[in-house]
Amino acid sequence: MPLPSSTPKVRVRGMILTIGITAITVVGTMAGAGLKSDIETKNKQKMIAEPTGEDDLIAALEARRLGLVQARATWEKKAEVLRERMESSSQGNIGGGSASNGASSGK
Incomplete structure (x- = not known):
């Protein structure tokens, strides 16, 4: 059961x-x-x-190219600023190292 x-x-x-x-x-x-x-x-x-027609395609490609050119210009400006900062910091390190040595020798 x-x-x-x-x-x-x-x-x-x-x-x-x-x-x-x-x-x-x-x-x-x-x-x-x-x-x-x-x-x-x-x-x-x-x-x-x-775009459906050739003219529309050309206009779309030109607009895309313009956007890419603007983006490239922006990146080039940023790269130039970075290069300037790197140069100024490398020059500052050279000058800063000799200034700190002079300050410690004055004690």
């Missing part, structure tokens, strides 16, 4: 596992479908944003 008392527990456990696996599958499917629709939407927007 112990067999009938353990059988309902097994059935309940099996039902819980089945419901859990089904829920995981449904949620995964819905999430995957949502991601796919997001990717498709982004691709459509990308295609709309791309």
Whole structure:
């Protein structure tokens, strides 16, 4: 008779596992479908944003080139400032080393 008392527990456990696996599958499917629709939407927007004619393409490329030239000028200015700071600090270290020696010898 112990067999009938353990059988309902097994059935309940099996039902819980089945419901859990089904829920995981449904949620995964819905999430995957949502991601796919997001990717498709982004691709459509990308295609709309791309220039269609040769004149539009040339204008877009010229605008991109202008942005890159401006970025290059900014980086060159930063590099020049850095070079000047490096030169002034190297000159300051040379001068600073001799000044500190003179100050310590005066004690």
